[in-house]
Amino acid sequence: MIIELGHYALVLALATALIQAWLPILGARRGDRALMELGTSAALASFLLVAFSFAVLAFAYVTSDFSVKNVWENSHSLKPLIYKITGVWGNHEGSMLLWLLILVFFSALVALFGRSLPETLKATVLAVQAWIAAAFALFVLLTSNPFARLMPAPGEGKDLNPVLQDIGLAIHPPLLYLGYVGFSVCFSFAVAALIEGRIDAAWARWVRPWTLAAWIFLTAGIAMGSYWAYYELGWGGWWFWDPVENASFMPWLAGTALLHSALVMEKREALKIWTVLLALMTFSLSLLGTFLVRSGVLTSVHAFATDPTRGIFILAILVLFIGGAFSLFAIRASHLKAGGIFAPISREGALVLNNLILTTATATVLTGTLYPLVLEALTGDKISVGAPFFNMTFGLLMLPLLAAVPFGPLLAWKRGDLAGASQRLFAAAALGLLVAGSCYYAANGGPVLAPFGIGLGVYLIFGAVTDLVLRSGLGKVAFGVAWKRLSGLPRSAFGTALAHIGVGITLIGIVTVTAFETETVIEMKPGATVDAGRYSLRFDGMRQGRGPNYTEETGHFTVSRGGVTVTEISSSKRLYPARRMPTTEAGIRTFGLSQLYVSLGDATNGGGIVVRIWWKPLILCIWGGALVMMAGGIVSLSDRRLRVGAPSRARKSARFAVGAAE
Amino acid sequence: MIRVVLAVFLCIASAMPAFAVNPDEVLADPALEARARAISAELRCMVCQNQSIDDSNADLARDLRVLVRERLMNGDTDEAVIAYVVSRYGEFVLLKPRFEIKTMVLWGMPVILLIIGAATLIIAARRRGAPLAGAPLSDEEKEKLDKLLRS
Numbered sequence: 091m092i093i094e095l096g097h098y099a100l101v102l103a104l105a106t107a108l109i110q111a112w113l114p115i116l117g118a119r120r121g122d123r124a125l126m127e128l129g130t131s132a133a134l135a136s137f138l139l140v141a142f143s144f145a146v147l148a149f150a151y152v153t154s155d156f157s158v159k160n161v162w163e164n165s166h167s168l169k170p171l172i173y174k175i176t177g178v179w180g181n182h183e184g185s186m187l188l189w190l191l192i193l194v195f196f197s198a199l200v201a202l203f204g205r206s207l208p209e210t211l212k213a214t215v216l217a218v219q220a221w222i223a224a225a226f227a228l229f230v231l232l233t234s235n236p237f238a239r240l241m242p243a244p245g246e247g248k249d250l251n252p253v254l255q256d257i258g259l260a261i262h263p264p265l266l267y268l269g270y271v272g273f274s275v276c277f278s279f280a281v282a283a284l285i286e287g288r289i290d291a292a293w294a295r296w297v298r299p300w301t302l303a304a305w306i307f308l309t310a311g312i313a314m315g316s317y318w319a320y321y322e323l324g325w326g327g328w329w330f331w332d333p334v335e336n337a338s339f340m341p342w343l344a345g346t347a348l349l350h351s352a353l354v355m356e357k358r359e360a361l362k363i364w365t366v367l368l369a370l371m372t373f374s375l376s377l378l379g380t381f382l383v384r385s386g387v388l389t390s391v392h393a394f395a396t397d398p399t400r401g402i403f404i405l406a407i408l409v410l411f412i413g414g415a416f417s418l419f420a421i422r423a424s425h426l427k428a429g430g431i432f433a434p435i436s437r438e439g440a441l442v443l444n445n446l447i448l449t450t451a452t453a454t455v456l457t458g459t460l461y462p463l464v465l466e467a468l469t470g471d472k473i474s475v476g477a478p479f480f481n482m483t484f485g486l487l488m489l490p491l492l493a494a495v496p497f498g499p500l501l502a503w504k505r506g507d508l509a510g511a512s513q514r515l516f517a518a519a520a521l522g523l524l525v526a527g528s529c530y531y532a533a534n535g536g537p538v539l540a541p542f543g544i545g546l547g548v549y550l551i552f553g554a555v556t557d558l559v560l561r562s563g564l565g566k567v568a569f570g571v572a573w574k575r576l577s578g579l580p581r582s583a584f585g586t587a588l589a590h591i592g593v594g595i596t597l598i599g600i601v602t603v604t605a606f607e608t609e610t611v612i613e614m615k616p617g618a619t620v621d622a623g624r625y626s627l628r629f630d631g632m633r634q635g636r637g638p639n640y641t642e643e644t645g646h647f648t649v650s651r652g653g654v655t656v657t658e659i660s661s662s663k664r665l666y667p668a669r670r671m672p673t674t675e676a677g678i679r680t681f682g683l684s685q686l687y688v689s690l691g692d693a694t695n696g697g698g699i700v701v702r703i704w705w706k707p708l709i710l711c712i713w714g715g716a717l718v719m720m721a722g723g724i725v726s727l728s729d730r731r732l733r734v735g736a737p738s739r740a741r742k743s744a745r746f747a748v749g750a751a752e
Numbered sequence: 753m754i755r756v757v758l759a760v761f762l763c764i765a766s767a768m769p770a771f772a773v774n775p776d777e778v779l780a781d782p783a784l785e786a787r788a789r790a791i792s793a794e795l796r797c798m799v800c801q802n803q804s805i806d807d808s809n810a811d812l813a814r815d816l817r818v819l820v821r822e823r824l825m826n827g828d829t830d831e832a833v834i835a836y837v838v839s840r841y842g843e844f845v846l847l848k849p850r851f852e853i854k855t856m857v858l859w860g861m862p863v864i865l866l867i868i869g870a871a872t873l874i875i876a877a878r879r880r881g882a883p884l885a886g887a888p889l890s891d892e893e894k895e896k897l898d899k900l901l902r903s
Contacts, residue, residue, distance in 0.1 A: 332801070434873075434877055453862070454862045457858055461855075472843075474845070474849065476802060483859075611775050611778065612775055691774065
């Protein structure tokens with residue numbers, strides 16, 4: 091019964107979405123306040139209904155109700171509770187329901203926190219959100235119903251794919267979807283601006299926090315997914331340029347560009363039309379990503395053709411929304427007034443360069459991802475586009491961008507002084523070169539490009555610090571004054587610096603791991619030792635074990651350095667009987683920012699086992715940098731400017747007084 | 753990312769997981785082995801999804817790795833090895849497609865976009881350039897300004 095209620099709630103959610111989709115916009119046209127306010131209540135109602143529906147599905151999973159087909163296919167009564175819950179979105183139907191839940195969640199947020207928005211804008215935004223929600227609710231109900239029943243109910247479930255029984259799965263998809271779907275708000279704002287034919291700095295001030303929030307979540311989701319694949323796959327890779335990864339990376343790149351262009355728009359009223367276009371593109375890429383992942387078109391064009399209902403449905407949604415939005419843009423963009431002029435060398439100019447390169451990079455990833463599909467469909471020729479292609483093209487595009495990053499914040503708005511900025515960055519650049527030089531010396535004959543990559547990272551970090559130092563006047567004025575100035579800086583300045591420092595840290599991690607990691611593949615018998623990095627590992631032997639729904643063989647290793655035992659590592663291979671599926675659980679130990687990574691292979695005839703050991707120097711910088719970028723986003727999000735009803739001079743002067751007292 | 757993990761596991765689900773390069777495949781000469789690894793990273797495992805033969809555990813990938821090493825032992829250059837593999841398995845095996853007519857758009861995209869983007873920006877900047885300087889005041893305006901300043 092409860093299951094049917096969940097199903098029915100979803101149908102009701104579709105109904106409320108349909109109401110929300112046109113009554114508020116009608117109200118906005120007619121100036122009817124009652125109709126416009128209907129949008130707010132409908133958005134909240136939709137959210138509550140979908141949340142209920144989702145809770146029902148979760149309940150079915152927790153209670154192992156195998157009469158529900160979706161639960162039977164993806165769960166098992168012996169599965170630990172946490173994986174019963176995360177299993178809700180570990181499958182197609184459940185994950186689409188999660189997608190919808192997050193979409194209506196964002197609509198509800200706009201409804202709740204959008205009180206100070208102009209009424210007509212808010213009504214239109216909510217209506218556009220509802221178009222998307224209605225389309226996806228229909229998709230779930232018609233093609234991916236998670237509430238379908240089985241008769242008679244089976245006694246035991248088929249279990250969740252063991253690879254997905256991991257805490258990484260609990261966090262990764264919701265974060266990714268919060269990012270993906272968060273951009274829907276920017277999309278709706280852009281469409282609303284086009285419909286109203288009006289756009290101003292207030293609009294940008296509204297769009298920027300949403301973009302930031304979505305961007306923070308997407309950054310977290312991508313980093314999390316990367317780390318999950320790193321430890322779950324058992325072969326030490328952390329980024330594969332797989333089409334599915336690209337599907338999440340493209341909205342991130344476009345979103346990063348949007349973040350920067352919205353800044354120009356808010357501060358200087360320039361780049362309006364471009365910002366609207368970027369907002370449309372970013373969410374379109376999110377939709378495209380959903381299509382690519384959910385339609386099965388990537389595995390093979392043929393897989394897509396055998397069961398086309400879902401694929402065709404999402405393709406229709408894709409065409410409708412992307413096509414519709416861009417047509418609207420073509421018709422209405424000329425109504426938006428362009429404003430704000432600036433010289434090429436200025437902060438605006440730097441941000442335009444950022445946008446140019448990021449958009450090109452997005453397009454490059456897009457072309458590379460879709461090219462094999464399109465080429466095969468058009469000519470029948472099969473080609474592959476993989477990591478070597480992306481590393482080369484994307485890497486080359488990133489170099490000038492990264493070199494330019496520290497200049498951006500140092501240039502003045504409207505008209506900047508390039509020579510002056512270069513002079514001020516001299517210290518950071520020199521430091522970068524110095525570190526590059528010493529790396530080269532240390533590696534002596536090692537890869538030549540790597541030290542310069544690391545140097546570029548150091549330059550990024552200190553370039554960002556330079557900006558803060560210069561703004562505070564540290565070293566030129568008394569320390570107290572500098573401290574006061576520093577604490578008086580807007581939080582967004584710190585956000586920028588942190589985010590750019592994060593980029594530098596990630597870059598250092600990537601370059602170091604790529605260039606200096608060591609890999610040893612060796613057959614080991616108990617008692618054998620092998621060196622990895624500065625450590626040596628002794629193989630102590632295998633042990634059998636048993637978990638709640640799997641059996642495992644674990645290899646034990648003792649790690650020592652200079653003859654002194656430091657720690658132990660155990661690495662295992664598991665077998666999940668329900669699906670007859672093996673997995674590897676790599677043994678990972680962290681030393682500072684570096685890691686030792688041990689993975690087991692086949693047993694050999696002589697009683698030994700094949701072991702693969704990596705020393706991964708500074709690998710944690712890759713994800714640590716992402717965390718710092720996120721922290722930058724969060725700090726920037728907390729900027730007074732972005733908080734509603736912010737200005738309060740009294741508090742600011744109080745803060746200055748405190749700063750002086752210190 | 754889930755798909756990546758799944759795809760990789762699908763690729764090996766049939767057999768127990770081993771991993772890509774096994775000790776018995778490794779060449780004695782480190783320089784030759786390094787070349788073999790570099791070549792392997794550029795070649796696609798045909799039965800997997802988006803994996804190089806260096807990363808893949810599939811049998812076919814193993815056969816190809818051994819083949820690459822055999823050719824290297826016979827004294828082939830890197831290019832010759834790749835050309836040989838392509839002649840047997842087709843261009844599908846290359847993870848970095850060659851620059852040809854059919855891949856022109858693929859390789860050209862970044863360059864074309866950068867050029868178009870830069871050109872658009874320059875044209876836009878030129879168009880805006882004029883008002884940035886500002887038109888000189890007319891006599892009438894000068895008079896007004898003088899009045900304002902004097903008052």
